[in-house]
Amino acid sequence: MAIMGTIAPILTAGWMGANGDDGWRLADYVARGGYAMLRQILENRRPPEEIIAEVKTSVLRGRGGAGFPTGLKWSFMPRALSGDKYVVCNTDEGEPGTFKDRDITRCNPHAIIEGMAIAAYAMGANRGYNYIHGEIWEIYKRFEEALDEARQAGFIGQNILGSGFSFELFAHHGYGAYVCGEETALLESIEGKKGQPRFKPPFPASFGLFGRPTTINNTETLASIPFILKMGGEAYLNAGKPNNGGSKVFSVSGHVNRPGNYEIPMGTPFTQLLELAGGVRGGRKLKAVIPGGSSSPVLPADRIMECTLDYDSISKAGSMFGSGALIVMDETTCMVKALERLSWFYHEESCGQCTPCREGTGWLYQVVHRIENGEGRPDDLETLAHVAGNIGGRTICALGDAAAMPVQSFIQHFRDEFLYHIEHKTCLVPKDVQWAGSDFHRFGN
Amino acid sequence: MMFSAETLRKFNREVAKYPAGRERSAVMACLALAQEEQGWLSPEAIEAVANYLGIAPIAAYEVASFYNMYDLKPLGKYKLTLCTNLPCALSGANHAAAYLKEKLGIALGETTADGRFTLVEGECMGACGDAPVMLINNRHLCARMVPEEIDRVLEECA
Numbered sequence: 001m002a003i004m005g006t007i008a009p010i011l012t013a014g015w016m017g018a019n020g021d022d023g024w025r026l027a028d029y030v031a032r033g034g035y036a037m038l039r040q041i042l043e044n045r046r047p048p049e050e051i052i053a054e055v056k057t058s059v060l061r062g063r064g065g066a067g068f069p070t071g072l073k074w075s076f077m078p079r080a081l082s083g084d085k086y087v088v089c090n091t092d093e094g095e096p097g098t099f100k101d102r103d104i105t106r107c108n109p110h111a112i113i114e115g116m117a118i119a120a121y122a123m124g125a126n127r128g129y130n131y132i133h134g135e136i137w138e139i140y141k142r143f144e145e146a147l148d149e150a151r152q153a154g155f156i157g158q159n160i161l162g163s164g165f166s167f168e169l170f171a172h173h174g175y176g177a178y179v180c181g182e183e184t185a186l187l188e189s190i191e192g193k194k195g196q197p198r199f200k201p202p203f204p205a206s207f208g209l210f211g212r213p214t215t216i217n218n219t220e221t222l223a224s225i226p227f228i229l230k231m232g233g234e235a236y237l238n239a240g241k242p243n244n245g246g247s248k249v250f251s252v253s254g255h256v257n258r259p260g261n262y263e264i265p266m267g268t269p270f271t272q273l274l275e276l277a278g279g280v281r282g283g284r285k286l287k288a289v290i291p292g293g294s295s296s297p298v299l300p301a302d303r304i305m306e307c308t309l310d311y312d313s314i315s316k317a318g319s320m321f322g323s324g325a326l327i328v329m330d331e332t333t334c335m336v337k338a339l340e341r342l343s344w345f346y347h348e349e350s351c352g353q354c355t356p357c358r359e360g361t362g363w364l365y366q367v368v369h370r371i372e373n374g375e376g377r378p379d380d381l382e383t384l385a386h387v388a389g390n391i392g393g394r395t396i397c398a399l400g401d402a403a404a405m406p407v408q409s410f411i412q413h414f415r416d417e418f419l420y421h422i423e424h425k426t427c428l429v430p431k432d433v434q435w436a437g438s439d440f441h442r443f444g445n
Numbered sequence: 446m447m448f449s450a451e452t453l454r455k456f457n458r459e460v461a462k463y464p465a466g467r468e469r470s471a472v473m474a475c476l477a478l479a480q481e482e483q484g485w486l487s488p489e490a491i492e493a494v495a496n497y498l499g500i501a502p503i504a505a506y507e508v509a510s511f512y513n514m515y516d517l518k519p520l521g522k523y524k525l526t527l528c529t530n531l532p533c534a535l536s537g538a539n540h541a542a543a544y545l546k547e548k549l550g551i552a553l554g555e556t557t558a559d560g561r562f563t564l565v566e567g568e569c570m571g572a573c574g575d576a577p578v579m580l581i582n583n584r585h586l587c588a589r590m591v592p593e594e595i596d597r598v599l600e601e602c603a
Contacts (some may be wrong), residue, residue, distance in 0.1 A: 082465065093571040096530045096538055102571050125462070134514050135570035137584045164515075170462040176513030178568065192469035194498075194511040209517075210467060253532035253573035260574045294511050294531060294569075299518075341531050351511075396552055438535050 001104060003249075004260030005276040010239060010247045011220070011225050012263045015107045025140065026149040027108035037226045038114050041397060042163035043122060048079065051122040055225070057233030059245030063100075064181070064218030064325040065293060067311050076205035078213050079124035082163040086214040087120045087167075088190070089130040089222050091143075091183040092174050096294035096345060097325035100249040101219035103261050105132070105139050108223060109146035113169065115222035117156055117228065120167040121216055125170050126280035130219075131186050134175040143171050157283050180395045183216040185351065196353045217322075220249055240266030243403055244310035252277040254328040255284070255437065272319050273326070284330040284437070288413070292322020295402030297409030298335075319409070332437020333431045335414040336421050340365070340372045346403030357400035360391040364407055371418060374425035381411055381418055394430045447493050452482045456497060468498045473525070476515055477583075485516040492566050514583050521556040521563035523602045526580040527590070529566050532573035541577045541590040542566070548595070561602070 003012045014032045015023050022028075029035070035274045035276040039106045041051065044201050056071030073318055076084065089112060093101040105112060116128050147169060158166045165388075179185045184198035208214020224246065227235045237245040244266040250273060255260045257278025264273060270289075279284050286301040297319040299307070307313045311321040329338065347361040364387055367380050388404035394403070420428045427434070449458070459474040472590040475494045486509050491563050495505035509515045516524070527545065531539045542553065545564055549557050573576045574586035579598075587598050 094569045095571075096569040096570075097532050097573055099573050099575075103574075129462075132572050134583070136572065136586060137568075137582055138586065173477070174463070174512070175477055175515060176509065177566075189473065190470055191467070191499075192504075193471040193507065194507055210464065239553070251574060252583065253576060254535040258575065259536070290531075300468070327573075328534065329533070338531055338534075342536055345530055348568060350504070356591070426465050435540075439537050439540055 001106060001108065002260075002356050003263060004258055004362040005262045007272075007276075008239065008247065009263045010231070010236070011111070011224050011249065012108075020248075024109055026110055026153060027116075029108070032294070033368065034226070035082060035114055035153075035228070037229050038117050038121075038155060039116060039161060041229075042161050042165060045163075046051065048122045050362055051118065054229060054233040055122075058228045059233075059243060060221065060224060060228060061179070061245070061246065061311065062218055062221035063224070063323065065295075065320075067286075067321060070175065070217060070221055070392040073205075073215060073217070074119065074123055076203070077123040077125070077215055078206070081124075081213060084127055084210070085115050085123065085125040086209045086212060087123065087125045087128040087217055087373055088183075088209060088214055088216040089116055089128070089218055090095040090181065090183065090186060091130055091132040091219045092186060093133050093219070094135070094174075094178045094181060095323060095325065096342065097251060097290060097327040098293045098323045099251045099253070100324070101128050101137055101263050102133070102136050104219055104223050104249065105143055105221045108151065109143050111223040111226060112143075113156060114149045115145060116169060117167050117412050118225050119162070119215070119217065119222060121165055125213075125215070126166055126216035127398045129170055129172045129190055130208070131172050131180070131190060133172060134173050137173070140171060140173045141305060147171060166197065172305055175353075178345075179351045179397070179399055182371065182399065186215065194351070206400065241308075242311060248309070248324050250309065251323075251325040252328065253325070255281040255333070257281055257329040258330050260342040264309070267308050267313075269325075270304050270307045270309055273309060274328070277324070277328075280328065281437075282330075287333055288329045288335070288407075290319075290325075290327040290329075292320045294345065295398075295405060296320040296322040298413060299409075300413045302334070330437060332429060332433050333426045334372075334416050334434050335410055336368065336372045336427065337434070338358050340368045341369045341412040343403070347398065349442075350399060350403070354400065356391045356394045357403065360387050360400070361403045363387050364391075364403060368407070370406055371421050372427075374421075376418075376422035378422065378423075380422060381394045381415070381438070383429070384411060447490065448479060448482060452478050453497075460498070469500050471511075472498055472500065472505055473512070475509035476509050477504065480515060480583075484522075485519045522561050523583050524563045524565065526565050526583075528570050528578050528580075529575075530567065530569045532569075533577040535557065536576035537591065538577035541579070541592075541595060544592050545594060549600070566585075 060271040180195040185195040392404040459471040463470040495502040
């Protein structure tokens with residue numbers, strides 16, 4: 001997998017179509033103009049406030065899913081405070097549907113390193129970690145190699161390029177815990193503990209890694225920084241649409257002919273992305289799309305077909321932009337079965353710290369499981385609504401909400417299908433049709 | 446110490462990533478390295494990692510039991526972790542699971558009689574564009590697990 005298609009690319013310009021095993025090394029990145037921005041900033045001693053202002057102007061919003069304005073987040077760091085301060089990159093990408101950071105790290109690891117070094121300079125941080133999902137071990141090893149290259153060339157380490165600015169950067173791998181994508185769970189994990197989210201406040205900018213001021217940004221966010229500063233915040237904003245700056249790497253999976261990553265401007269119509277991804281598999285009819293990773297509410301076909309791909313449009317349609325990961329489902333999909341699998345995921349991945357999530361995710365799974373298996377009861381949908389309603393907003397982190405939202409939205413939009421299951425003890429979509437629909441479709445054919 | 450000199454050298458390299466006094470941070474990496482060397486994490490291995498880092502054995506055990514990729518029981522020479530989450534399922538993960546079960550003659554969670562393969566169901570690996578995906582021994586992520594591809598990668602597991 002590499003970048004499968006683009007419209008006006010910014011972040012992936014220069015390595016689109018790369019098969020991932022060429023073009024990631026330091027020499028290639030430098031030949032594409034890489035590290036020129038870091039060098040320029042350090043040589044000109046550009047005021048950190050100016051860099052943060054430029055990022056604010058770009059309206060870059062956190063690409064990990066929350067969409068928080070990056071420049072604003074950076075401005076929360078107490079730059080003048082002495083002692084260790086940290087920049088942490090979140091490459092713990094394990095939300096079903098999301099696989100952009102893996103390709104960014106594989107094809108352009110030095111953009112992340114340069115982005116982190118610039119972020120550290122702007123926030124007065126002296127140390128950093130990139131937390132990488134354990135399952136993509138080969139990518140973790142590659143990032144470590146890229147770090148060695150950057151260290152040898154003097155782009156990270158002590159007294160970078162003779163500027164007096166120092167930034168030590170390391171990679172830390174996860175080992176199979178979705179919840180570590182939550183920023184405070186991730187910090188606990190770097191501290192060598194179970195990945196259980198912390199209460200907030202205090203926020204990481206005041207009490208983060210090892211109790212020191214810390215800013216955590218997503219991989220795509222940090223990798224975008226050198227490009228934003230190169231083209232200017234205003235130009236980056238204009239590449240997208242107001243309130244939704246720049247371009248975005250969208251991960252498209254499920255029932256499409258060409259699954260993969262696509263970099264397109266924010267605000268591009270969904271129909272255009274679907275077309276880039278080769279359309280619905282086998283020319284079948286679109287049924288639904290989960291637009292922002294598995295935690296975002298599902299949207300039926302007629303709603304998503306009207307959407308443009310940006311925070312405002314997706315939110316107006318009743319879902320969340322999230323990480324820009326679209327799971328496409330065609331007419332052969334059984335929505336009960338789809339929800340059953342997602343509910344198992346959240347049950348399996350709940351860290352167990354908060355009772356509503358630890359117990360509630362198990363109950364949600366059990367009830368959806370019995371409906372799917374022909375043992376549904378007439379009041380099961382009410383039970384699901386009740387349980388989901390008692391998880392949402394009652395837990396330390398958003399994993400509880402993430403488990404509740406699919407349940408609520410699947411039932412809201414596909415109620416008839418759930419009722420049919422309960423009443424007829426079987427699926428509205430015949431099993432052989434489901435089986436045929438999800439059979440592997442040969443790539444590119 | 447129960448680990449090889451090479452593994453201990455790697456332990457040292459991990460510890461050096463963190464500030465002085467923060468050796469505990471290296472526990473995840475050291476447990477992964479211990480498992481890589483020994484095939485699984487025995488209580489003795491977990492305790493040895495804890496002793497190496499100067500932390501309580503329970504602190505290391507807590508980590509080993511929290512994260513899914515640590516194996517606290519012996520298993521086959523090759524652990525096959527097949528993702529069956531939604532995006533993989535929409536692209537044939539359940540077909541791949543059925544094919545693997547039949548080919549290996551075992552159910553999910555079981556090990557073949559000759560001790561070569563353990564088949565387990567996994568959660569999202571963040572590679573849904575390559576669906577269905579399968580991870581071999583926590584290290585090598587295989588893309589597009591159609592029957593011919595499954596045959597090919599299993600043959601490579603000599």
